[in-house]
Amino acid sequence: xxxxxxxxxxxxxxxxxxxxxxxxxxxxxxxxxxxxxxxxxxxxxxxxxxxxxxxxxxxxxxxxxxxxxxxxxxxxxxxxxxxxxxxxxxxxxxxxxxxxxxxxxxxxxxxxxxxxxxxxxxxxxxxxxxxxxxxxxxxxxxxxxxxxxxxxxxxxxxxxxxxxxxxxxxxxxxxxxxxxxxxxxxxxxxxxxxxxxxxxxxxxxxxxxxxxxxxxxxxxxxxxxxxxxxxxxxxxxxxxxxxxxxxxxxxxxxxxxxxxxxxxxxxxxxxxxxxxxxxxxxxxxxxxxxxxxxxxxxxxxxxxxxxxxxxxxxxxxxxxxxxxxxxxxxxxxxxxxxxxxxxxxxxxxxxxxxxxxxxxxxxxxxxxxxxxxxxxxxxxxxxxxxxxxxxxxxxxxxxxxxxxxxxxxxxxxxxxxxxxxxxxxxxxxxxxxxxxxxxxxxxxxxxxxxxxxxxxxxxxxxxxxxxxxxxxxxxxxxxxxxxxxxxxxxxx
Amino acid sequence: xxxxxxxxxxxxxxxxxxxxxxxxxxxxxxxxxxxxxxxxxxxxxxxxxxxxxxxxxxxxxxxxxxxxxxxxxxxxxxxxxxxxxxxxxxxxxxx
Numbered sequence: 143x144x145x146x147x148x149x150x151x152x153x154x155x156x157x158x159x160x161x162x163x164x165x166x167x168x169x170x171x172x173x174x175x176x177x178x179x180x181x182x183x184x185x186x187x188x189x190x191x192x193x194x195x196x197x198x199x200x201x202x203x204x205x206x207x208x209x210x211x212x213x214x215x216x217x218x219x220x221x222x223x224x225x226x227x228x229x230x231x232x233x234x235x236x237x238x239x240x241x242x243x244x245x246x247x248x249x250x251x252x253x254x255x256x257x258x259x260x261x262x263x264x265x266x267x268x269x270x271x272x273x274x275x276x277x278x279x280x281x282x283x284x285x286x287x288x289x290x291x292x293x294x295x296x297x298x299x300x301x302x303x304x305x306x307x308x309x310x311x312x313x314x315x316x317x318x319x320x321x322x323x324x325x326x327x328x329x330x331x332x333x334x335x336x337x338x339x340x341x342x343x344x345x346x347x348x349x350x351x352x353x354x355x356x357x358x359x360x361x362x363x364x365x366x367x368x369x370x371x372x373x374x375x376x377x378x379x380x381x382x383x384x385x386x387x388x389x390x391x392x393x394x395x396x397x398x399x400x401x402x403x404x405x406x407x408x409x410x411x412x413x414x415x416x417x418x419x420x421x422x423x424x425x426x427x428x429x430x431x432x433x434x435x436x437x438x439x440x441x442x443x444x445x446x447x448x449x450x451x452x453x454x455x456x457x458x459x460x461x462x463x464x465x466x467x468x469x470x471x472x473x474x475x476x477x478x479x480x481x482x483x484x485x486x487x488x489x490x491x492x493x494x495x496x497x498x499x500x501x502x503x504x505x506x507x508x509x510x511x512x513x514x515x516x517x518x519x520x521x522x523x524x525x526x527x528x529x530x531x532x533x534x535x536x537x538x539x540x541x542x543x544x545x546x547x548x549x550x551x552x553x554x555x556x557x558x559x560x561x562x563x564x565x566x567x568x569x570x571x572x573x574x575x576x577x578x579x580x581x582x583x584x585x586x587x588x589x590x591x592x593x594x595x596x597x598x599x600x601x602x603x604x605x606x607x608x609x610x611x612x613x614x615x616x617x618x619x620x621x622x623x624x625x626x627x628x629x630x631x632x633x634x
Numbered sequence: 635x636x637x638x639x640x641x642x643x644x645x646x647x648x649x650x651x652x653x654x655x656x657x658x659x660x661x662x663x664x665x666x667x668x669x670x671x672x673x674x675x676x677x678x679x680x681x682x683x684x685x686x687x688x689x690x691x692x693x694x695x696x697x698x699x700x701x702x703x704x705x706x707x708x709x710x711x712x713x714x715x716x717x718x719x720x721x722x723x724x725x726x727x728x729x
Contacts, residue, residue: 177699184704192720196710197703213699241650243724290727300721303710427648432685437694 149362153321157393163362164389165369166325166355167317170332171310172342173286173350174217180285180309181208181251188348192302200307202247207435214309215439216449217341218258218283221311223450224339225278227262231443235283235436238428244288244301252312254430257282258439264315264335265458266327271472276328277316286310311342317356317366322382329353329378330480334457338482346376353381357388359396367392368402372416375409384409388416460485468497477505484509484519490526495533503529507547511554524553532560540564542571542621572618575627578611581619582631585610596632607632635669637662 154161179186182197199206222229234256237249259281266274288306290299313332319325333344333351344351353376358369370392375384392402407416455463457479464475464485478501479485492500508529512522532550535541541549541564549563564570572578585607586593596603607628612619639658642665646653653661711717 178697178701178703182704183697183700183702185701191707193707193710193722194720195704196707198710199703201710209695209697211699212696215696239648241648243722243727291721292726292728294721295718295723295726297726298716298718298723299725299727300718300723302721427644429648437690437692439694 150320153324154362155359155389155393157397159397161362162359162389162393164320164385165317165358165360165366166319166321166385167369168315168319168325168328169354169356169371170313170315170329171286171352171354172221172313172332172336172344174214174309174311175341175343176211176213176217176309178211179307180211180214180283182307184307186308188350190304192300193304195304196306200246200303208251208433210436210439211309214283215258215441217309217339218281218311219441219446219449220339220453221313221336221341222259222262222281223446223453224335224341224456225259225262225264225281225313227278227281228260229441229446230256230258230260231441231446232256233258233282233439235433235439236430237433238284238430240428242287242290243299244290244303244306246288246303246306250285250287251433251436252284252430253282256438258441264328264331266324266331267476268327269323274324276318276324279314279316281311281313284310284312317358317369322385325355325385326378326382329381331457334480338454338456346378349376352376355381355385355388357385357392358402359389359392367396368404370402370404370416371406372409373406373419380409380411383411383414384416387414391416454482464488468492468501470498470501474501474505477509481519487519487522487526491529491533493530495530496537499536500529500533503533503550507550511551523555523557524550528553528559535560535564539571539573539620541569542618544621545569545571545617548617569618571620572615573620573623575623578615578619578624578627579631581611581614582607582624582628585614586631593632597634604628604632635673636666637669 149163154163156162173186174180176186178184179197179200182199184197184200185195187195197206199208219229233253235251236254238252238254239249241248257280261280262278263275264278266276268274286305286308288301288303290301292299294300315328319328336342336351337344342351346352355372355375356369357372358367360367370388372384372388375381388407395402406419408419409416460479461472461475464470464478465472468475470478477484478488484504488501488504491504508519508522508524512519532546532553535549536543536546549560549569552558552563553560589607589610592603592606596607608621608624611624611628612621639662642658642662643653645665707720711720711722714722716723
């Protein structure tokens with residue numbers, strides 16, 4: 143879990159002169175869910191008319207004083223607790239000085255030496271069912287900057303300060319990741335935890351969760367290489383693409399005898415490359431110092447304890463419970479708990495039903511259809527209870543699993559209940575052996591040649607007979623019963 | 635502590651203060667004098683003393699999470715030289 147962690151061969155990249163290991167650390171800026179800003183009473187809604195959510199504090203008018211929003215402090219502490227991190231009962235706000243048009247004060251109020259949250263851990267759920275711990279270095283509170291629009295005028299940049307002063311949590315990981323899959327898993331898990339906690343909506347499209355990636359490469363077992371920080375990677379897919387590209391770029395330079403310059407690079411999604419941000423070089427002297435407008439932030443340990451006691455069940459705990467309580471596979475449990483809403487949907491549907499069967503239906507049939515329709519589980523036209531009813535009809539043999547798929551498709555289309563569709567269309571499964579035997583006899587009589595072939599050793603023909611009888615019975619024969627009766631009769 | 639002209643030029647750039655080349659040596663001397671004066675503080679033994687980040691021995695006042703400010707773009711833009719369509723405008727910043 144640090145730079146001497148075991149080297150995993152499957153993560154190595156082959157260059158012209160041998161193998162390389164990629165080392166990754168992530169800095170995530172997560173916008174806190176709050177009504178008003180970190181140090182002012184202006185609103186935080188996304189997409190408002192320009193400069194309509196700006197107080198004179200946010201616009202850095204002379205003489206204005208920042209006053210901290212207690213909800214933002216609570217959100218940061220909750221997030222720290224959700225990341226199993228140390229909560230610092232005393233933290234300090236500093237000024238981070240840099241010059242940019244959308245930073246009216248000429249400094250960002252941030253935290254430097256004494257952040258509100260210290261070391262923590264996040265468990266990655268990797269493809270293939272593997273889990274791996276990644277260290278969190280720190281989480282600190284800071285203000286967001288305003289927004290610059292460069293494409294509205296030929297010679298001007300437009301500045302909107304609505305976002306200026308909105309509370310951010312900067313969450314910094316240890317350089318514990320070794321491939322783009324792990325970086326993607328880190329972002330997914332972090333987003334899931336933030337959404338469970340209700341501290342950030344995790345929306346990368348709207349920029350409420352943004353990611354900078356630190357990338358370096360080295361020969362396996364060597365000390366850490368020089369890193370480059372890649373900014374502006376605003377989807378999980380781009381994070382993976384930017385890492386792949388940047389690692390290749392660094393390996394090429396090193397293999398040609400060059401050296402890596404520590405710098406900030408910008409991901410260009412259009413061209414699929416990273417390029418140097420020269421303007422940032424001079425700016426890297428932030429001259430941090432404690433903000434004289436703000437006193438240290440002291441937290442009451444009892445208050446922290448009460449927040450801890452009030453945390454919701456988080457994804458890792460819920461996954462473990464689903465595995466234990468419902469007998470689900472690690473994979474299915476992981477899929478269901480990724481979003482709090484799908485986990486709740488599943489629990490409501492599985493109540494009093496076959497839990498594993500319910501999980502299969504939700505993860506494959508329902509999620510498949512929702513995906514295709516571009517909807518999430520909260521917009522499902524089929525309620526949890528309605529799926530539960532369908533599962534009940536399968537479990538008590540009223541309908542077969544095959545017919546259930548047709549019933550489900552109709553439920554999804556029309557929103558009608560499973561039982562209603564089954565009755566209206568006469569889809570009840572035929573469990574009467576007499577009726578099944580009668581159909582089998584008819585089909586065998588009509589295909590005497592094939593019966594002879596089957597009996598002559600061509601047992602693949604069983605599928606043909608099953609198909610014919612099913613077709614004749616409108617798919618309503620109980621499959622297990624049909625198979626059994628058919629085999630017996632064909633055996634003669 | 636002695637500051638050279640190059641360091642003073644860098645500090646001026648970071649602070650966005652235009653300083654003519656000819657003023658740099660004089661400023662370097664002046665700032666070096668100030669730094670030397672401040673360095674007297676190094677004589678104080680501060681081992682085991684937590685750095686101070688405020689002079690008031692009280693808790694930081696806090697605000698409830700309610701919207702009670704903003705909503706007045708005219709006021710915010712009142713001093714801006716060339717506002718357009720509700721935005722501040724500045725010479726184009728090219729990245």
